Amino acid sequence: MYHTWMRYFTPGSIHRRLGLVCLGVGLQHGVLPAVGPRTLDHHVAVVISAGSGWFRTPDGQHIALTAPALIWITPGVPHHYGPDPGGWDESFVDFDGPATDTYTELGYIDPDQPVIPLSDAVGPRAAIGRIARAARRGNPLLEVETAAAVHELLVALRRARADTSPAGDPVLTALARDAFQPFSVAEHAARHGMTPAELRTAVRRGAGCSPKDYLLSIRLRRAKELLAATELPVAAVARRVGYEDPAYFSRLFTRRVGTAPVRFREQQGRTVPGGWSDRVPDPEHPPTITTPST
Template identity: 35%
Template sequence: MANFSVAAYRPHIPGTAPLLGVLEYGAHRISTQIENRKLELFAVVMVERGRGRLHTASSGSQVVTAPAIFWLWPGMAHSYGPDDGTDWDEQWALFEGRIANDVLASALIEPRQPLLQLHELGEMQRLFALLRVEMGDDTHLARASAGARMQRIALTAAQQSLIERRERAEHPIAPAIETLRKRAFETVDLTRFAAEFGMSPATLRRKFIAATGVPPKAFQLRLRLDRAKEMLAISNAGIEAIAHQTGFEDAFYFSRVFAQREGMSPSSFRSTNRRG
């Protein structure tokens, strides 16, 4: 999503009580937390990129890792947003209606568990894109279509969450994380690595992000740099030796990546953090 905000608003028609009506839609990149807010309407928030937290009185505090979707009920105090120093991309909608509670209940979505992990982000993005189009047309047909779209979003989210839970049970990610931790300093082919655990590379990546907050390659890089920092601080090994021992191709590449991630060269880190 580009770094901009999109919003569409549709006024409530006095004297009407729609079965299911969508009144607001938005798409934003946010970097701040919403704190202890209450809404008069139902809300849905789809997080497309990023990681943060959601807290409600009914569900407590939960980690939100994209792709995910969560639901808020009228009068429910809630706080949410990306982790400190980061941002996330979200699309959201506010809705009302006589059957709003029934729609969520039929999809097994309830206040105690408002957060659902998505299995296929592209499908949900398509539904939200159609909702955005319908919000731009204030005709009776478009209003009815948007209400039906919201029902489809709820049912699809529930179906995807069920698939995700089944995959997680059938293919737990913990063994893969532990194995990659042991092989952190080796060259790892992710396609072959994923196959070892009965997954596709895409599934491995999605499960890694859900469990650790980063993809497999970033997880491996983090382990390599952590080990390199430890060696820089406690050993007399040269930069080239440390680079090779932590899985980097050469000292130049190691130094460049280290400086990008740590904000200083390996030599400067050693001078600042030398122990013993």
């Protein structure tokens, strides 16, 4: 009636210091038996890539789901789910670790939404496939490989959500485009027809931080690129990223980066043959690295 393949792992305390650990992986398809009602002490991401079924919440609410979809199982929360009579294709990853709190705060794990429609399951299935391949017997890198793949899976699941545009969150995209303009948060909000509070909520949901911190991260990222790859004076770099006062920019950069702009340039800057050091790098069109033919 159904086919199933599962592997379970017991990572040690040193691997938990990676932030996430993989506790198990499974690939199943067919008319699978229902799961639960049960409660677990760790997280599980269940990806339904074909078929349909149902999920029952702790308060008895019945949620119908159709692939592609994600079922979030969170620690301590009762759950009960299964496929319709036609069966489904399912893959799952059990995981845990202190980084789950941060991923939850950033919105990558959503305990308030146990069933999430996906635009497609290709990316998540690829990440789960990497975990399954790492699960081969005798793999000495098992715990680290699978832990890295869990991080990748959480990103793939966030990107695959049906409520996320392939081009990215439109509010975040527009903020990034205008990040170097001298707009206040209130002015950014007005440009989007939002109140400052609505903008804060949207950015917090999409990026896990305030609009001010989101804009600052973009400005500092660009400042680092200009300091490392050009010979522009610090004052010119400050203006390029939206600060007319170079002294304020230097203080801000030092406080957030941990080193002064001039020192950062000394540490990162280099002369690159071919004139790259004389050109302002374009983050949207990086140079192509080709492998010489043999």
